[in-house]
Amino acid sequence: MVNTNADRRAAQLRLTTSQDYRQAGFAWVGSLIITLVLLLGSYDWEREAFKPYIGIACLIYGIFTLIQVLVTLLIRRDLILKGDIRARTRALGYIQLLSLVTANVFLVTAALQLIQKRKSPEYTLAVYTLLTQIAVIGISALNLYKPYVADTFLTGMFVLLAVAVFHLLVVVLTARFVSRRQISRKLVWIAYPLLLTSLTGNLFALALGIILLVRIRNRDNPAVAGWEDVLERMTRNTTAMLGLLFIAFLFSVSVCSYVTFDYGMAVDNNYSLILQPPSLAYPLGTDNFGRCLFTRIIFGARISLIVGVMSTVLPLLLGGTLGAISGYYGRYTDNIIMRALDVLYAIPGILLAIAIIAAFGANTVNLILALSVGAIPTYARTMRANVLQVSTYEYVDAARAFGSSNRSIIFKHIVPNSLAPMIVKATLTIGGAVISTSSLSFLGLGIEPHIPEWGNILKLGSTYLETNSYLAIFPGLAIIALVLSFNFFGDGLRDALDPKMD
């Protein structure tokens, strides 16, 4: 009795701690949701007819989802009976890799994790590097159906393809030569080219290149650095990595769109193509000036990213500095700074932004400044609380006893140790900044109306809500996806940096 109970508990523990099992479960749920959405979309309610293309897509997704459910059950059985996943079950991952063709990101990530038994964070990063690259190529390739493409399109696509092949090589090499404890010195030869490929905007490639170089440099040092644990926890968190994947993809597309997309498609009027429904040449349809909505959304991504990141970084730096000074010096300094910030804090961010824009006019720079000013107090408060806490630690006393100057104590000891909550807070508020940006643009107070920005596109689309509702729906979905990604990433970062939350 006791034995069976203990066995059952051990099996349960194996299930909950197995990354493969968790991810497989997550994958089939995610895939099932997409399948259901497709199922709903495949039926035309007004004409009471079945749409063949979406129906076929739904069928394919359904089949892969079914296989994934089977795989999950097999993993479960293996874990309960054997305590480990059999090689045969892992081989099923290669079948699931085929879902790459259907762009099912849930299944592909799960499959790539499944086929590799010993997963290092580097392998996961390499996988996501490759996926980002493939996604960028896929999105850019949609331009092939357009009547004309940018002059640099073909060269750009070849470069991207070559980079993707190289990234595939990186995946294979990291799978073979990198593990938790050791790393081959020869990997320097892929680390530098990897850094070079990050010029395509692939953030994963950049991160992987830097991590490889740092690990190769520290390979003789037996100690495990703190950031490696954080990285490990981060790469095991599927939702956070998927969020990061979308952010990296959007960033990369924003960079690559200079080469592979034609800006004219997004801004030049074409009166022969007004308000076309979605087609292969215009995947999301055209707007009331005959401009390609898809291209406009792609070009809008860079504005959203820039404004979102800038209006987070500026108050992070300013508020962080004020908070650090306030927390470290205390007394009058603290009182003066915090009371002044209380005034800012009392005005709702969006109203303050409206007042600033009313005073200085609506353009991108003013928008960034207006959004930044309102966010300063929250960062200052967070930083101040951290600094107050860190200042009481022994190492700060020790530094002071050794005669360090205030400056070096603040910048060498206090600030680095109170950064983690600030970074988490910043990631979680970028999403809010993106929403504020598009909200203000929607009200006509943000980005100049001629620039394709998601809020502007939506504002135009909202006037055609009754007849061409897709004009308003797609940019909104893009905003949600970006904000959701930042929120997933921020949640993951918080869990990774703060182990007590587990």
Add this chain to the structure above:
Amino acid sequence: MEAAKSGGIPVAEVIGDAYGKLLQNASYRYFALVLGAPVNLFTLLVHRTRTAGDIHTSVLRETREELLASGLQKELQADFTDQLQSKARFFGQQLTDTELEAEAQKLTAERFEHMAAQRAERRLQEQGLTRSTFISTFRSLLQHPLFLPLSFIPGLPLYLLIWLYSSPYLKYIFERLVMTVFVIFGVAVLVFTILYISPFDPAVNILGQTATDAQIIEFNRVYGLDQSYLVQLWDNIKGIAMFDLGKSFAGNEEIVSAIGRKFPVTLELTLFSLLMAVGIAIPIGIISAAKPNSWFDYTFMLIALIGLSIPSFWQGLVFILGFSIKLQWLPATFNPGNWLTFIMPVVVLGTGLTAAIARMTRASTLEVIHEDYIITATAKGLSKRKVLLKHAVRNALIPIVTVIGLQFGAMLGGAAVTEKVFNISGLGSYIVDKQFIPDIPAIMGGVVYTAITISLINAIIDILYAFVDPRIRSKMKQY
């Protein structure tokens, strides 16, 4: 009244004690000295005349002379020089002799004065005497039956301050209110300054490019724009306090009455959204925390995250598309008489808040659930439900209510977007509309009155806490 008269001496003692404590508080001291200037001056005079022949000064002088004679100063000087030298050696610093000398001398002088004062104090105590101070003079004056009644009128502000200071609750409420007033004042100054330094010329904006110089001068004179910054600022602050901001640039309507008409609409919308958010989010957050990592938890937290990520204007458009255009269940635009038109704006405005509160409730309850007193409650045999509701949730609610208070402000601001989507004539859409002109006094009034509402609500929440939460209460009494 009778009791107060017969117990005159205890009252005087209480006042004296409270004043003594008050004077030790740096920020209150200045106010007390200024507010009670006549009383303080009188006390100071009495104090001076009494100190002239004070025994303390003579004792101090004697002690100093004795210590000087004993050669203590030399001893201290040698000690300090020694210490400084070894310190310099340890840190590898190079100090010149003169620097060292000066530093040692400074330290010696400080220490010597300190020791002399201490010894003099001890001697006085041995002789059974106390040193006469300002506050002891004040106390002895209070004992005099005539002092309190006579000084009551000139010292009324001072006595009020002392009364406030003597009770921790009153002091807390008073401080919080003073801070609120300060914040409101700051908001008015800030918003006015932002609009004042605007590079645009309102006269040209309103009258158009073709306006003649005479027209512009006349416009500026009518709206007081030809005055200096300080005069305009003072007029505006006075206007906000007296609820009279004059007429708006365009449309020639009374700003405050326009705001008064539109603000209730926004407030009603916000309050209903808040009610909806609290009603939905708190139960979900509690259940999620009670069963962490369950299906319920995952599903609802995912929905909450999505709710947090939806821009409200898009959600509004999709609702209009779905419920008004396709299904034709609800009217698309707002109409004050029809409560059906109220549903969509309330849901749209409340979505973000619902998501935020649900996440906050879950996090806060999860944190509390691992506290020792929850284990104690379980160990003494309470049912799971009782532990959760009586012990966990009650303690978890405190940060949640703070978040709700703060989010309420964000909602009042965010209402602007929702109001534009559903065409509601609330304060938010008023500010946005005026922004395009730009109608400076109207924007100023709208933003500042919203900020005032938010500050007052947050102040009330903070003050209520002080009465509800015993932890805050005990902290309050300590200082």
